[in-house]
Structures are given as structure tokens and as C-alpha cells.
Amino acid sequence: MSDLSEPRLVQPTTALRESYLAGERADCLAEGRSTEWLAPAVEDFDAFVAERSGVFVRWDVPCTTFWYVVGQDYLGTLMIRHRLTPELTNVGGHVGYHIVAPWRRRGHATRMLSAGLPECRRLGLDQVLLTCTRDNEASRRVILANGGVPDRPYGDEDRFWITLGEGPGTGEGRR
Structure with a gap:
């Protein structure tokens, strides 16, 4: 059984509704962005989660989303794009991530990306x-700490490349 006090990647889940909404609202407020994009989540969180669970298509590529959590607290999101388009080769890449404002500057983004590389x-x-x-x-520091070249x-x-090794853990850079 895993220690629920350790941050981990999970599939999006309705069990984190309040924590997810609170974290994303705080993030928007900290950055001066509108929270309008959260309206679908507020109205029907089950449907919102269902759209982000498993493999779904965004930017014309299959994607998998993970939430980074500790206990029942939502810390951020990591999205893996299964392949690149010409646009994603220039801007976006295979992996996108963010930690919501209340949890930043604690090393979570570095650990979240590290946990996402085996995925x-x-x-x-x-x-x-x-x-x-x-x-x-x-x-930039997060990417470099995970072997980005x-x-x-x-x-x-x-732009940075991370070459993935055979085992768990971070990459070793592009050769």
C-alpha cells in the first residue's frame, strides 16, 4: 500500500473536486486570469473529469492527463501528448505541466515531471x-533537473529533449 502523504500521479478523479477547483481558482487569481474556463467543472465535475480521463484527443494528438496529488490535495496537472505535430514540435512538446500557485516553490514540479517520465x-x-x-x-530549472538537453x-x-532510460526515474538527455 502506498503512503498517501507522498505526492503521486493519479488519473483525474471526482474525489478531488473541491481541492481541484480551489487550486485552479487560486492559480487563476494569482496570475490575474479569468476563472471562466472552470465553469464546466463547476457545473458538472463528473463530466469534466470524464473528458480528461484515459486517452483523449487534444491538439489533434492522443493525450493522457495525470493529476499530481498528496493525500486528497490537488497540486497540479501533467499532460502527456503521445506524439508531436509540427506545431507541438515548436511550441508545447510532448509534456505540459503546471503546479497551482498555493503549492509552488516546493520542488513539486520537478518531482511531478520525474514521476511522469516513466509514464x-x-x-x-x-x-x-x-x-x-x-x-x-x-x-527551465525543472526540465534541466530532469535531464533536459x-x-x-x-x-x-x-526547447529541450529528455531521453528516457529503460528503468524508472528521470531521463539522461538527448544524444
């Missing part, structure tokens, strides 16, 4: 591309 490997990916805007130093930039985006 990428299970999906058959040998290496993954991650991108971040040039001014996002926090994301810089590649050519694209516009305002920096």
Missing part, C-alpha cells in the same frame, strides 16, 4: 520534447 516510456516514447518560454526560469530555440520558446 511517457510506458506509452512507447524513447525521448520527449519539452518547451518553455525564455522568461520561464522556473520551468537544450535544442534549437523557436521564437520565444526554448
